[in-house]
Amino acid sequence: MEDKMAKISMGLPAEKDNSTIQFTLLITACIQPPVENLKAVFRSDAQIRLNDYITALRFWLGYREEKITNIIFIENSGYDLKELKQIAGNENKFNRTIEFIQFIASPIPTGLHYGYAELEILDTAFTLSKTIGQTDFFIKVTGRLYFPTLSKLLKKVSIKNRILIDFKDFKFFNIQKHYAVTTLIIIRNDFYRDILFGAKTKMEPVNGNHFETxxxxxxxxxxxxxxxxxxFPFNVNPVGYGAHLDVNYGSFNKRFANVVRKILRIVYPKFKI
Structure with a gap:
């Protein structure tokens, strides 16, 4: 613990002003999940997933946020990215630097969830990207989703922040949840390098077999x-479909849950539901 805290206290770019912070948007993708993962992924059809990624990419290309200067799209199934690259080339409204990275995912160790592959995506992006080091932070987003109110959250980011992530962390009678929401994370580059790089090796078959745990x-x-x-100080709700259970984030149940969370963030912010 002391070693980790010592790492966290080092390397603060104090000369930076919050108004000059720049972000890389890191879009993670797996267009064609391997056969062995299909049982864990309800939204598994490659064409449906590709359409999800196209919709989200188009949103981000047209997203007005001057602090996002770079976009990285990283994919781990080897699926043809020609259509996505054409869209990026033709619809780069704000002339951002766009980088595509592709590799083939490693086999997932027995007992671990497919989140292992997404952790591998982050490490690979951090290792291979030619552009991620040009910004102070990167914003990890699940590639099939987009977040219209992201700019509101970016306004709250300080250069001193190491990471902004939303926990579900509560116990209420017999109901409890203890995990991190990983569809949207903002991470300072040096914090990722020192603390989170290689996190997939810390996954455990029982209590830590998901990315979230x-x-x-x-x-x-x-x-x-x-x-x-x-x-997060307020809800930053996604638009799109979750792959694990094919959940529509715009459904009535999800919208109702978001209203409850919005109220609790105000009246009882320590209750991380």
Whole structure:
């Protein structure tokens, strides 16, 4: 713990002003999940998934946010990216630097969830990208989703922040949840390098076999640091469909849950539901 906290306290770019912070938008993608993962992914058809990624990419290409200077699209199934690259070339409204990275995912170890592959995506992006180091932070977004109110959250980011992530962390009678929401994360580059790089090796078959629980287990002991934000100050709701259960984030149930969370963030912010 002391070693981790020592790393966190190092390398603060104090000369930077919050108004000059720049972000890379890191879009993670798996267009054609491997056969062994299909049982865990309800939204598994490659064409449907490709259409999801196209919709989200078009949204981000047209998203007016001057702090987002770079976009990285990284894909791990080897599916042909020609259509996505054409869209990026033709619809880059704000002339952002756009980088495509592609590799083939490693086999997922027995007992671990397919989130292992997404953690591998992040490490690969951090290793291979020619552009991610040009900005102070990167914004990890699940590639099939988009977040219309992201700009509102970016206004809250300080250069001192290490990470902004939304925890589900509560116990209410017999109901409890303890995990990190990983569809949207804002991470300072040096924090990722020092603390989160290689997180997939910390996944455990029982209590940490998902991306969400792995990050929770790493970050929870560090959450006493005021620059490690584990609760967004307001809802930043996604648009699109979740792959795991094919959930429509715009459904009545999801919208109702978001209203409840919005109220609780105001009246009882420590209750991370």
């Amino acid at each position: 792995c990050y929770y287990n790493i970050l929870k002991p560090l959450s006493g640091n005021k620059d490690i934000i584990t609760r």
